[in-house]
Structure formats: structure tokens, C-alpha cells
Amino acid sequence: xxxxxxxxAAALLGGCGGRVPLQSTSQLTVIHDTSLPAPVRTDLVAxxxxxxxxxxxxxxxxxxxxxxxxxxxxxxxGGRIAMPLIGTLDARGKTSVELxxxxxxxxxxxxxxxxxxxxxxxxxxSQVVTVDGQVAEPGLYPVTNQMTLGRAIxxxxxxxxxxxxxxxxxxxxxxxxxxxxxxxxxAIRRGIYADPAVYPNDVIVVGDSPARRLFRDFVSVxxxxxxxxxxxIQN
Numbered sequence: 754x755x756x757x758x759x760x761x762a763a764a765l766l767g768g769c770g771g772r773v774p775l776q777s778t779s780q781l782t783v784i785h786d787t788s789l790p791a792p793v794r795t796d797l798v799a800x801x802x803x804x805x806x807x808x809x810x811x812x813x814x815x816x817x818x819x820x821x822x823x824x825x826x827x828x829x830x831g832g833r834i835a836m837p838l839i840g841t842l843d844a845r846g847k848t849s850v851e852l853x854x855x856x857x858x859x860x861x862x863x864x865x866x867x868x869x870x871x872x873x874x875x876x877x878x879s880q881v882v883t884v885d886g887q888v889a890e891p892g893l894y895p896v897t898n899q900m901t902l903g904r905a906i907x908x909x910x911x912x913x914x915x916x917x918x919x920x921x922x923x924x925x926x927x928x929x930x931x932x933x934x935x936x937x938x939x940a941i942r943r944g945i946y947a948d949p950a951v952y953p954n955d956v957i958v959v960g961d962s963p964a965r966r967l968f969r970d971f972v973s974v975x976x977x978x979x980x981x982x983x984x985x986i987q988n
Contacts, residue, residue: 789923789934789981792952796926806844806852808832810877814856817869822860825875838864849873880953884909887916887960896955901948903941905957912938917960923949924956935982946980 794805806812808830816822826834832845839859844852849872860868874880874897881893882905889910896905902923906912918938925932934949938959941948951957 789925789932789949790927791950792925792927792954796929796954805880806832806847806849806874807877807880808845810844810880811875812844812849812852813873813875814853815871815873816856816860816865817871819865819868822865882951882953883956884959885956886958887913889913896951896953900951902936902951902957903938903948905951905955906938906959912959920960922958923951924958925952926954937981949981 806828808828810828811825812828812834813825814823814836822837824836826836828834828844832843833841834844835841836856839856842852842855842859847855853870853872856870856872857868860870877895877897880896882896882900883893884905885891888906889912891909894905894908902921906921912918919940921936921938923934923936925934936949937945940946
């Protein structure tokens with residue numbers, strides 16, 4: 754399959770070896786931006802970012818000053834949870850805040866005067882990221898709302914001995930469009946630029962890959978120290 758790229762990023766600044774600036778063409782439009790956009794809710798209808806809760810997720814429920822109602826529960830296969838006094842609630846597709854509000858509404862007045870509820874996703878099987886390439890344990894890993902590229906790679910037990918740390922690609926769907934970001938893990942670890950957020954459905958590839966080679970077709974990265982390189986992928 755052939756891909757063309759519309760680049761949304763990365764003025765790779767100064768000290769990058771005198772690279773010739775990228776020029777817009779019929780297939781490539783250069784825009785100065787240095788971050789891979791976050792997916793919108795419609796991109797994440799299978800698993801979701803923002804801790805959208807799905808079947809078999811494990812969640813922690815804390816009812817302030819009512820310890821007998823605070824607990825850790827697993828969402829059932831139909832997306833429901835059961836709680837004392839309340840009974841069954843539909844949790845599927847809700848954010849943590851939305852579920853907390855629903856629990857508060859069910860408790861308010863009848864059982865607790867002014868309930869304050871906090872919900873946290875402890876583990877998720879519905880929200881996963883794929884980590885592949887030169888990592889110790891490639892596979893699918895749960896995503897929380899604090900997941901970053903570095904943490905995702907750590908979940909895969911880190912990179913392999915000879916991994917290409919300047920060849921790390923995140924592939925993502927944003928507003929229905931396939932996008933990719935090319936990152937230098939060494940630069941992130943040195944604090945040169947921020948460790949990017951990772952979202953459910955993302956595919957992370959460490960080291961050489963078809964995605965990385967597609968970037969190389971358009972620009973020689975030498976290496977990505979000033980900023981990541983972001984691209985829109987079109988069929």
C-alpha cells in the first residue's frame with residue numbers, strides 16, 4: 754500500500770546537522786506543530802481515553818466518609834456494576850467522573866445526604882495500546898489516563914539491547930484520520946521535549962518498521978532531538 758504524508762510538524766531546530774528545510778509539495782504540506790493530536794471521543798468508541806469504562810474493567814469506588822460503600826469492583830461483561838443500597842448501574846461508556854456522578858445521584862437523599870464519590874480505573878482490558886518492535890515483551894497493554902510513551906514502553910519491560918531509540922513511532926486515529934508521530938526516546942529521557950501522552954488504540958513501534966521507513970522516504974532524520982515529527986497518513 755502506498756501512503757502519502759501531510760506533515761503537521763516539526764521544525765527541527767538548530768543543531769540537527771544542517772538539514773535542508775522541508776518544502777511543501779502536492780503530497781507534503783509542512784506546518785509548524787510539535788505534538789501528535791489527541792483522538793476525539795468518536796475515534797475511541799471501542800476502548801476510550803478519559804477512562805471510559807468498559808466490560809471487565811476493574812474500578813475503585815470511594816464514597817467519602819462512608820467506608821462501607823467504598824470498594825473495588827469489576828465491571829461485568831454487560832458493562833454493569835452492583836453496589837449496596839443502589840443495586841445495578843450501567844458503567845459502560847462512562848468516564849470516571851460520569852460514573853461517580855451517577856453513583857452520587859443514586860445515593861443522594863435516600864441514603865447519604867451529600868455524597869462525594871470518586872471513581873478510578875484500576876485496570877482495563879477494554880483500553881489497550883499495542884507495543885511492538887524492539888521491546889522486551891511486545892504485546893497489548895492496558896492504558897490509563899496517565900499513560901505516556903515512556904510508561905507504555907516500560908510496561909513492555911523496556912527496550913531491547915540494540916533498540917533504535919530514535920526510531921519510535923506512535924500511530925493513531927484522530928478525527929477519523931490515520932496519523933503518526935516519530936519520536937526520539939533518548940531526547941525524551943533527557944528532557945529535551947515532553948514524553949507524549951498515549952491513548953487506547955495507539956500502536957507503538959520501537960525500531961525499524963514499515964511506518965519508520967515511510968518517514969525516511971520524505972526526510973532524513975539526524976536525529977530527532979529538537980522536536981518529534983508528526984504526519985497525517987493518507988491512502
